[in-house]
Each structure stands twice: as C-alpha cells, then as structure tokens.
Amino acid sequence: MIELSSLLEVSLGHYIFLGLFLFAVGLLTIMLRKNMIVMLMGVELLLNGVNTIFLAFSHFSSHTEGQILVFFILTVAAAEAGVGLALAVSIYKEFKEVNISFFESLKG
Numbered sequence: 001m002i003e004l005s006s007l008l009e010v011s012l013g014h015y016i017f018l019g020l021f022l023f024a025v026g027l028l029t030i031m032l033r034k035n036m037i038v039m040l041m042g043v044e045l046l047l048n049g050v051n052t053i054f055l056a057f058s059h060f061s062s063h064t065e066g067q068i069l070v071f072f073i074l075t076v077a078a079a080e081a082g083v084g085l086a087l088a089v090s091i092y093k094e095f096k097e098v099n100i101s102f103f104e105s106l107k108g
Contacts, residue, residue, distance in 0.1 A: 015056030022049030036091065036098045040084045047077045 026045030033039055051070045058066025088098050 012056055012060045016053055019049045019051075019053035019056065022046075022052060024049075034100050036084070036088045036100055039100065040081060040088070043080065043084075044077060047073055 022045050026042045026047075026049060029042030029045065030039050033042065051073055054066040054070050054073075058064065058070075092098050
C-alpha cells in the first residue's frame with residue numbers, strides 16, 4: 001500500500017512540469033494573440049516559467065546561483081513591462097486600439 005506522505009511530496013519533476021507548462025502557455029499566447037497587452041502577459045508567463053525551473057534546481061541542488069538569476073530576470077521583466085506598456089499607451093492614443101499590427105505605422 002502507498003503511504004500518504006509519499007503522495008504529498010513535491011519533487012523536482014513537478015516543478016519542471018509546472019515551469020514547462022507556464023512556458024508553453026506563454027509561448028502560445030504570444031503566437032496566437034494580436035493584442036499587445038495580452039502578448040505582454042504571455043512574455044511574463046514565459047519568464048515566470050523559466051524562474052520556476054531556476055528556483056527548483058536551485059532548491060534541490062542547494063546552490064544559490066538560480067535564485068540570483070531569478071532576481072535579475074525579475075528586474076528585466078519589470079523593465080520590459082514598463083517599456084511595453086508605454087508603447088501600448090502610445091498606440092492606444094493614436095489608434096484607439098492596442099493591436100500589434102499598428103506598430104508598423106509608428107514613426108519617430
């Protein structure tokens with residue numbers, strides 16, 4: 001008979017599956033949607049999937065390099081969100097819609 005405590009244990013494989021699932025959903029979101037804000041959410045899902053895998057390997061191998069990488073990835077994600085939302089606002093002001101196809105008509 002299987003013990004209940006072994007069923008409740010979360011292993012490295014569970015974390016890798018979760019990270020790959022988040023990455024796949026983010027990738028599909030970017031590829032299938034044309035709305036800029038939804039695409040930015042897809043990029044955030046990609047980065048969170050990678051962060052989950054980094055943290056899992058860092059936890060199970062007792063090294064801190066993965067946690068340090070996650071800190072830098074979160075910093076880049078915050079900057080990416082700020083720049084992406086600024087672009088989305090500029091497109092919305094011009095065209096009253098946030099569609100990725102309107103980026104071609106922006107001129108500096």
